[in-house]
Amino acid sequence: MANVQDILNSKGQNVYAVSLDDSIESALKLMAEKGIGAVVVMNGKTISGIFSERDFARKTLTIDGFNLNLPVQNVMSTPVFFVHPDQTMEDCMALMTDKRIRHIPVMEEGKLTGVISIRDVIKWLIADRSFEIQELERFVSSKPHVGLV
Amino acid sequence: MTLVRDLLAQKGNAIWTISCQASIKDALRLMAEKKIGALVVTDVGYVVGVFSERDYARKAISFHDFSVEMTVDQLMTRRVLYCIPEESVDECMAIMTQRNIRHLPVMDEGILVGMISIGDVVKTTLSEMDNRIKDLEDYLWVHMI
Numbered sequence: 001m002a003n004v005q006d007i008l009n010s011k012g013q014n015v016y017a018v019s020l021d022d023s024i025e026s027a028l029k030l031m032a033e034k035g036i037g038a039v040v041v042m043n044g045k046t047i048s049g050i051f052s053e054r055d056f057a058r059k060t061l062t063i064d065g066f067n068l069n070l071p072v073q074n075v076m077s078t079p080v081f082f083v084h085p086d087q088t089m090e091d092c093m094a095l096m097t098d099k100r101i102r103h104i105p106v107m108e109e110g111k112l113t114g115v116i117s118i119r120d121v122i123k124w125l126i127a128d129r130s131f132e133i134q135e136l137e138r139f140v141s142s143k144p145h146v147g148l149v
Numbered sequence: 150m151t152l153v154r155d156l157l158a159q160k161g162n163a164i165w166t167i168s169c170q171a172s173i174k175d176a177l178r179l180m181a182e183k184k185i186g187a188l189v190v191t192d193v194g195y196v197v198g199v200f201s202e203r204d205y206a207r208k209a210i211s212f213h214d215f216s217v218e219m220t221v222d223q224l225m226t227r228r229v230l231y232c233i234p235e236e237s238v239d240e241c242m243a244i245m246t247q248r249n250i251r252h253l254p255v256m257d258e259g260i261l262v263g264m265i266s267i268g269d270v271v272k273t274t275l276s277e278m279d280n281r282i283k284d285l286e287d288y289l290w291v292h293m294i
Contacts, residue, residue: 028210035249037203053206058181060205060217061174068210093275097268102251118267119249122242125274 002128004092004106005085008114015105015112017042018051018072025068027051038103040112041076047112049076052103082107083116089124092116153241153255153265154234156273162263164254166191167200169222176200176221187252189261190225196261198225201252231256232265242270 017040018027027039031053038052051072059075060066081095082105092104102118166189167176176188180202187201200221208224209215231254232241241253245267255263 025210028206032207032210037206053202054186056206056209057177057186057202061177061181068215090275090278093271097272097275100268102267118251118271119246121271122246122267126239126242126246 001088001090002124003085004083004087004089004114004116007089007116007120007124008085008106011114011120013114015040015115017112019043020048020073021071023069024051024056024072024075027072028056028068037117038115039072040080040105040115041072047080047105048073049078050080050103050105051076052101054102080105084108085113089121089128093121096121151238151273151277152234153232153236153238153263156238156265156269157234157255157263159273160265160269162255164189164261164264166261167221168192169197169220169225171221172218173205173221173224174217177205177217185264186266187264188221189229189254189264190221192222196229196254198222198227199229199252199254200225201250203251229254233257234262238270238273241265242274245270 014034016030016034016036018030020041020043030039031037038050040047041049041051055075055077063070063074081099081101083092083095085106085108095104096102096118104116105112106114106116163183165179165183165185167179169190169192180186180188187199189196190198190200198221204224204226212219212223230244230248230250232244234255234257244253245251251267253265254261255265
């Protein structure tokens with residue numbers, strides 16, 4: 001089972017972030033430019049929250065005087081659920097399903113080292129899962145006295 | 150092998166649609182109410198597009214004077230990729246990754262019968278994964294003693 005660090009090694013450890021007082025518009029522009037669905041929101045070197053397409057869609061209607069120039073602080077989500085690099089992709093799947101989120105920041109000793117997205121999960125599933133099951137099946141069928149029905 | 154049909158049986162086949170002339174505000178409201186990320190867009194009963202959170206996030210900034218009173222057809226995606234009930238969930242995963250989409254309407258002989266999301270796919274794969282690998286491991290264990 002691959003762990004989070006393996007995925008970060010292959011996808012890259014880019015973290016796209018904005019500051020608390022950056023505008024919603026600038027956050028959306030960054031997301032469009034990088035082809036991503038969420039950005040981490042920083043207060044200096046500390047993570048304050050996460051702003052996703054879902055936050056944008058949901059909070060457009062709930063914030064008084066909503067406009068694209070508001071600071072992203074007003075629409076971000078907290079708390080931020082994260083994983084450690086040595087956790088498994090299955091842990092990520094479980095966290096995403098349970099908390100209904102599509103992005104999970106990766107923290108190592110208090111430092112943000114990457115973000116895992118639901119797309120990374122799907123890509124890994126396509127590549128890895130069938131391999132693992134195939135390997136097990138091949139192992140079982142190689143034993144002369146054991147056969148799969 | 151899990152098929153789309155099985156997934157719909159588990160999650161239900163509710164489809165939420167909106168008229169292409171409805172406002173973005175109404176579309177967002179419906180999505181929030183139903184806790185979903187995309188709507189099928191219709192024009193007098195015909196499917197004409199899909200409107201998703203991604204369409205909203207990407208396109209709201211492209212208009213000089215964006216307002217939530219604008220109509221859905223101004224921001225929706227017109228090209229609708231869909232799947233059929235007989236397709237496997239694995240195939241849908243591949244489509245979603247390749248085409249960078251998170252929702253697939255399900256069409257059965259030209260009729261809209263449901264919608265599956267990337268979240269549905271992950272959820273079902275998670276439980277399937279645990280069962281399948283666990284079954285095989287039990288099997289190995291039993292026969293190795």
